[in-house]
Each structure stands twice: as structure tokens, then as C-alpha cells.
Amino acid sequence: MIVGIDAGGTLIKVAYTKKGEVHFEKYPIAEIEQVADWVNGLGDSKVCVTGGRSGVLVSLLHQPAQEMVEFEATHLGVQVLLKEMGRLEDAYLVTNVGTGTSIHCIQDNIHERLGGTGVGGGTLIGLSHLLTGVTCYDDIVALARQGSRERIDLKVKHIYEGKEPPISGELTASNFGQNLFSISGDLTKEELLATVIGLVGETVSTVSVQAARQCKSSTIVYIGSSFIDNPLLKEVVTSYTILRGSVPVFPDNGEFSGAMGAMSVL
Numbered sequence: 001m002i003v004g005i006d007a008g009g010t011l012i013k014v015a016y017t018k019k020g021e022v023h024f025e026k027y028p029i030a031e032i033e034q035v036a037d038w039v040n041g042l043g044d045s046k047v048c049v050t051g052g053r054s055g056v057l058v059s060l061l062h063q064p065a066q067e068m069v070e071f072e073a074t075h076l077g078v079q080v081l082l083k084e085m086g087r088l089e090d091a092y093l094v095t096n097v098g099t100g101t102s103i104h105c106i107q108d109n110i111h112e113r114l115g116g117t118g119v120g121g122g123t124l125i126g127l128s129h130l131l132t133g134v135t136c137y138d139d140i141v142a143l144a145r146q147g148s149r150e151r152i153d154l155k156v157k158h159i160y161e162g163k164e165p166p167i168s169g170e171l172t173a174s175n176f177g178q179n180l181f182s183i184s185g186d187l188t189k190e191e192l193l194a195t196v197i198g199l200v201g202e203t204v205s206t207v208s209v210q211a212a213r214q215c216k217s218s219t220i221v222y223i224g225s226s227f228i229d230n231p232l233l234k235e236v237v238t239s240y241t242i243l244r245g246s247v248p249v250f251p252d253n254g255e256f257s258g259a260m261g262a263m264s265v266l
């Protein structure tokens, strides 16, 4: 069997081929020992590991495994996924919204890290939990879908009351920026969670569209587990990216880019 593993800050992503077919699995990082046990029980296999926790995983394996730099693995994996979509272009930006957010420019097969932001999937879970007490990722994204940001985010039109604003009035002027003191006890979990996702989505897309200027491409490929079952984050990122003149792409299985890339070198 050929196995690529991306052991990240929050989740372990696994891609493997069985009878010529590619399979994907993901596990919480707390289950790293179980993942190692699974690999150790495979017998004859080739394994390549990437991600911030790759060293820990490799130390638990009984057989030698190849290790790979995360950004290189992600870049190779994204190439495979874009090719499958028929969308492989000469230049594009990759924004990986993992625990944190990392932004890369790919130009003529050379990749360069342009930067990132600490606002990412970890922020989504952490802030959501602090504000509402909800712990489970699936619950956070499901509740957020039912919420409105209307009472919490301050829009440009709220500031330019009765006057024509110089930019779209619908843009967020300040995330969580409305006068919340009088209504803080009255806000629902759904509203708060939707607003957290708005904050994360607008931050990663704003930083991405600005980085795209350095990359001479208007295509931004968004990957990372923060988009799993999270249509609201996709919606916020899509509309903001388009509004700023770039083209968002969300490849299927984008969260497995690193694992796919690791597998592709074996």
C-alpha cells in the first residue's frame, strides 16, 4: 500500500491507495498513536509523512518513512487536485485555512510562501467555544448556518447613515463592531457563531486578495479542513474574493492536499 500522511496541528489527514483507488481518512491529532498503530499493521507498504507533527508520527512508526516539507507536499497535492478538475493554471495562489492560515504563490511550478494570518480554523473553534460554550466542530458549523450577523457586525452603511458611502455599504466596516453592550445577553449562539465564521472568512479572503497582487494571478485556490461541511465559510470567502476581483476555487478533497502530495512522491 502507498500511504501519504499530513499530521497537522489539529487533524491528521491520510491518503492511501488500495486496489488502485485513492482513499481518504482524517483523525484528531490526539489519535496519533492509533494512526501509527494502523500504519505499523499494514505490513509491506511505502509511507511518506508531512506536516508539523510529522516528526512525532515518524518516531512512533516501526518502519522507515519518508518525510517531506509541508509546503512542498501541499503544492504537489494541489496540482493533482486541480488537474483532476481540469483547472491547472500556470499561476495561482493557494490559501490553506488550517489551524492557522498560510498563503502561497505558485508560478511556473515554483512556489513561494507569501505570508499568512493567525486567523484560521483554530480561531474558528477557539472563539466559538469561548463565546458560546459549543465545543464540537460539527455543531459549531451547523449552528452557524442558522445564524445572522446582522445585529453584530457593523457595516459601512451603518456608519454612513443617510449618506452615500464611497465604497459598498454592504461591506463589513467592523467585525463584532455594532454597539453590543445593550444586547450582549440577548444574542443567540447561532448569531455569535455565524459572526465568528464571518470574521475568519473575511480575514482570510482579504489577506488572500491582497497577496494575489504579488502573484500576478487572480485565481485563489482555497484548501484546508476549515471548509469541511462549512458552507457558510465558503460563502463568505467566495463573495468577498469575487467582490475584490479574484476567482475562488475550492477543489474537492482540498483538505487532503498535503497527504496527496506526500503520497505522490512514493
Ligand code: ADP
Binding pocket: 007, 008, 009, 010, 011, 012, 028, 051, 097, 098, 099, 100, 120, 121, 122, 123, 124, 125, 137, 138, 223, 224, 225, 226, 227, 228, 255
Ligand atoms: P492542520 O493541518 O493545522 O491540522 P487542517 O487543515 O486540518 O489544519 O484544519 C484544521 C481546522 O479544521 C480546525 O481548526 C477546524 O476549524 C476544522 N475542522 C474540520 N473538521 C474538524 C473536526 N472534525 N475536528 C476539529 N476541527 C475540524
